[in-house]
Every structure is written in structure tokens, then in C-alpha cells.
Amino acid sequence: MKVVVLRGGSSLERQVSLRSGARVEDALARLGHEVIPIDVGLDLIQQLRESRPDAAFIAMHGRDGEDGTVQELLELLDVPYTGSGVLACVRATDKVLAKHLMVEAGVPTPEFFAFNETAFRELGAAEALGAIEERLDFPIVVKPSSQGSALGIKFARSAADVPAALVAAFSYDSKVLLERHVDGRDLAVSILDGEPLPVVEAVPQGDEFYDFQARYEIGRTSFVCPAELPAETTAQAHDLALRTYRLLGCEAVARVDLMLDASGALTVLEANPIPGLTDTSLLPQAAEAAGMSFDDLVGRILDLALQRAPA
Ligand SMILES: Nc1ncnc2c1ncn2[C@@H]1O[C@H](COP(=O)(O)OP(=O)(O)O)[C@@H](O)[C@H]1O
Ligand SMILES: [Mg+2]
Numbered sequence: 001m002k003v004v005v006l007r008g009g010s011s012l013e014r015q016v017s018l019r020s021g022a023r024v025e026d027a028l029a030r031l032g033h034e035v036i037p038i039d040v041g042l043d044l045i046q047q048l049r050e051s052r053p054d055a056a057f058i059a060m061h062g063r064d065g066e067d068g069t070v071q072e073l074l075e076l077l078d079v080p081y082t083g084s085g086v087l088a089c090v091r092a093t094d095k096v097l098a099k100h101l102m103v104e105a106g107v108p109t110p111e112f113f114a115f116n117e118t119a120f121r122e123l124g125a126a127e128a129l130g131a132i133e134e135r136l137d138f139p140i141v142v143k144p145s146s147q148g149s150a151l152g153i154k155f156a157r158s159a160a161d162v163p164a165a166l167v168a169a170f171s172y173d174s175k176v177l178l179e180r181h182v183d184g185r186d187l188a189v190s191i192l193d194g195e196p197l198p199v200v201e202a203v204p205q206g207d208e209f210y211d212f213q214a215r216y217e218i219g220r221t222s223f224v225c226p227a228e229l230p231a232e233t234t235a236q237a238h239d240l241a242l243r244t245y246r247l248l249g250c251e252a253v254a255r256v257d258l259m260l261d262a263s264g265a266l267t268v269l270e271a272n273p274i275p276g277l278t279d280t281s282l283l284p285q286a287a288e289a290a291g292m293s294f295d296d297l298v299g300r301i302l303d304l305a306l307q308r309a310p311a
Contacts, residue, residue, distance in 0.1 A: 001033045003302065004053040004079075006070060008039035011062030012172075013149050020277035021059040027298035028057065040070065048077055055305050056081040057298075058274060062148050066274045067093040082305040084273045088249040092271045096145040096177055098248060099270075105247050107240060108267045110259070111136060114145065114177040117170055126163075132178055133159055139181045142166055144173035148272065155181060182259035182267055187227060189241035190255045190275055190283040192297075193304055196238035197286035201227035223282070225289045229260070236266055244271050252304040255283055 005028065007021025008014055021037065028035045036051050038044065040060060048056070056079050064070055068089035074081040084092070092098055096114040103109065113132050119125035133140065142165035144152040152172035154165035162178075169176040186202045201224040226234070241256035248254075248271055255275035259267050275283040277298075287297040 001054045001302075002036065002051065003028050003033045003055050003057055004036045004038050004048065004051055005057045005059055006038050006040050006044075006065065007059040009041070009060050009062075009064050009070075011060065011064055011066075012147070012151055013061035016149060016276060016278060017060045017062075017065065019279070020061070020281070023277055023279065023294065024057055024059045024298055027295045028302070030295055031299050031302075033302075040065065044070075045073065045077070048074075048079060053079060055079065055302060057302060057305075058082050059277060061272075061274055061276060062093075063146070066148070066272070067146065080305045080308065082301050083252050084248075084250045084254065088251065088254075089273045091248045092250065092254070092273045093146045094175075095143065095270050096175055098244075099177070101247055102244065102268055105243070107243050107247065108265070109269070110141075110180040110182055110267050112177045112179040114175060117174045120166070129159070129162055133162065136178060136180045140165075141179040141181050142169050143177055143179065144169045145175035145177060147172045182261050184259045184261035185227075187229075187237055187258045187260055187266075188255055188282045188286075189237050189258065190253070190286045191241055191245045191250070192253050192287070192300065194242070194245075196241055197283075198226035198289040199229060199234055199237050200225040200282045200286050200289075201229075202282070221280070223280075223285055225282075225285045230264075233260065233264060233266070240266055240268055244268050248273075251308065253283070253301055 005021050005025050007017045025035050025037055038047050056074055058065055058081055068086040071086045071089055099109050115125050139155040139157045142154050142156055152169050154168055156162045156165045188200045190197045203222045205220055244256045245254050255272045257269040284294050
């Protein structure tokens with residue numbers, strides 16, 4: 001099989017994507033495929049036309065790769081690709097849209113209020129911040145609607161922190177959300193072909209939350225997989241992740257991030273249509289706990305892309 005690996009690109013998660021891509025390339029080569037790595041940029045279409053691949057493995061995170069843009073181009077060129085289709089990518093990478101869909105479907109997600117930049121610039125939304133702060137209590141989580149790897153996320157500990165947190169979030173996206181903070185444990189459930197894998201718990205070392213640095217520096221976060229949870233909680237986490245995956249229309253693979261609070265209640269934060277595949281990423285750990293090697297995982301994701309492709 002001739003497989004192009006799409007990685008890099010100009011998103012802020014470029015470096016993460018290069019790391020996911022490198023591991024995927026090695027795995028595909030070990031599986032006997034002809035691998036053509038592409039650093040996604042202006043010549044993407046030209047490179048795809050020249051290489052005429054049997055499939056594209058998308059190892060991109062964040063803008064373009066994960067939000068449906070690259071998927072749309074691959075559809076146009078009739079190249080089968082890994083992961084979810086355009087619509088699921090659009091829904092999942094827009095946290096505000098995804099959370100509205102969760103609320104509508106009865107999937108628990110932390111309470112939130114979302115605004116476009118224009119609400120502040122043209123509608124004086126700043127005047128409403130006091131009311132929001134009363135509804136959500138401090139600390140309040142402020143985050144850009146579409147971004148990953150905890151980029152642009154701030155915890156506002158008091159009203160005085162909110163304006164700067166908003167400015168930071170707006171520097172990543174023109175839509176931001178203010179979300180109720182969940183004091184609890186960080187869980188992730190990856191779904192492979194409609195089946196949930198063992199739950200991973202990310203335990204940050206020290207008191208920092210699970211931020212960008214902690215995610216990619218070995219040792220800054222420890223991971224427990226399968227997470228030590230009552231069987232009932234594991235079952236609920238699996239159920240919520242699967243409901244979210246289906247609700248957003250994900251296919252083949254996705255990772256759903258959840259919080260577990262002290263009372264044992266679970267809430268869904270978001271779904272990632274292209275989970276990280278670096279050596280500190282959660283999906284490979286979950287696959288391993290399910291008895292699947294990294295190469296098995298990559299092979300399986302590729303097979304799913306080919307199965308979905310029209311004959
Ligand atoms: N409402 C919240 N309460 C507590 N922690 C949160 C909340 N939202 C985000 N976090 C922390 O920030 C991390 C990243 O948030 P998430 O919504 O998954 O965005 P992304 O992973 O796309 O950057 C979470 O894994 C969690 O540690
Ligand atoms: Mg997340």
C-alpha cells in the first residue's frame with residue numbers, strides 16, 4: 001500500500017504533529033507499506049496528485065488537519081483518509097458547538113457561556129461578566145473554542161483575572177467559552193471503531209493543571225491506565241465517551257476527555273477527532289492496555305480508512 005502521512009502544517013500544534021507523524025511513519029514502514037511523508041503546506045494538492053497514494057494517514061492536530069479542512073481536500077481528490085469525516089471534525093473541533101450538542105443530547109458537560117469577540121466589541125458583553133461569574137463560581141475556566149493541547153486555557157481565580165484570561169483566549173480564537181471549573185480527576189477514553197479502550201487518567205505532578213508543557217515532557221505527568229476507578233465509574237465513562245463519539249458523528253477513532261469530580265460525577269469536556277500519537281499520548285497507552293501494540297493500532301486505523309473508502 002502506498003500511504004502518505006500528512007503531518008506538520010502551520011497549526012500551533014505543529015511540533016506535536018511532527019512527533020505523531022514520525023511514529024506513524026515508522027509503524028507503517030514496519031507494517032510493509034510504502035510511506036510518503038508530507039509536511040502539509042501550499043504544495044499539498046500537487047504532492048497528493050503526484051504521489052497518487054492508496055490512502056492518507058492524517059497525523060495533524062489543531063487547525064486545518066483536525067477541523068475538516070484537509071479532510072475536505074482529500075474527499076475532493078478521492079483519497080481515502082484515516083479518522084472521521086468532515087462534519088464530525090467540524091463539530092468536534094468547535095468546543096462551543098460540541099458542548100451545545102452535548103447539552104441537547106443530555107450528555108453532561110460543565111456549564112458554560114460562550115461569546116464571539118463581537119459580543120465584547122459591539123454588544124458590551126463585558127457588562128454581563130458579573131452575572132456569569134455568579135453563575136459559574138470561581139475559579140472559572142476560560143478557553144478558546146477551537147484549540148488543543150490546553151493552549152490558551154486559563155483558570156481565573158477571581159473577577160480580577162477574567163479580563164486577562166479572555167484576552168489570552170481571544171488571541172487563539174474569535175470565539176471563547178467561560179466554563180465551570182471541575183475540581184477533580186482528568187480522564188480520557190479513546191474509542192476505536194466504536195469500542196471504548198481502557199480509561200487513562202492523567203495525573204499532573206505538582207499543582208499545575210495538565211497544560212501544554214506537562215503533556216509533552218516525559219515525567220511532568222504520570223499516566224495510569226487502566227485508571228483506578230470503581231467498575232461503575234469506568235462503565236459510565238465508557239458510555240459517555242461512546243455517546244459523545246456518536247453524537248458528533250466520529251468514525252474510526254477519537255478520544256473523549258472527561259472530568260471526574262469528588263462526588264463521582266462525570267462530565268465531558270471535549271472530543272478529539274485526531275488523538276495524539278506521540279510517545280506520551282493517551283491513545284497509544286490505552287491501546288497498549290487493551291493488548292494492542294502501536295503498530296497494531298496504526299494498522300487498524302489504516303484498515304478502517306480503507307474499509308470506509310468507496311470501492
Ligand atoms: N472545566 C474544567 N474544569 C477543570 N479542568 C479543566 C476544565 N476544562 C479544562 N480543564 C483542564 O484543561 C485541560 C484541557 O482542556 P480541554 O477542554 O480538554 O481542551 P484541550 O485539550 O483541547 O486543550 C483538561 O484536560 C483539564 O486538565
Ligand atoms: Mg483535551
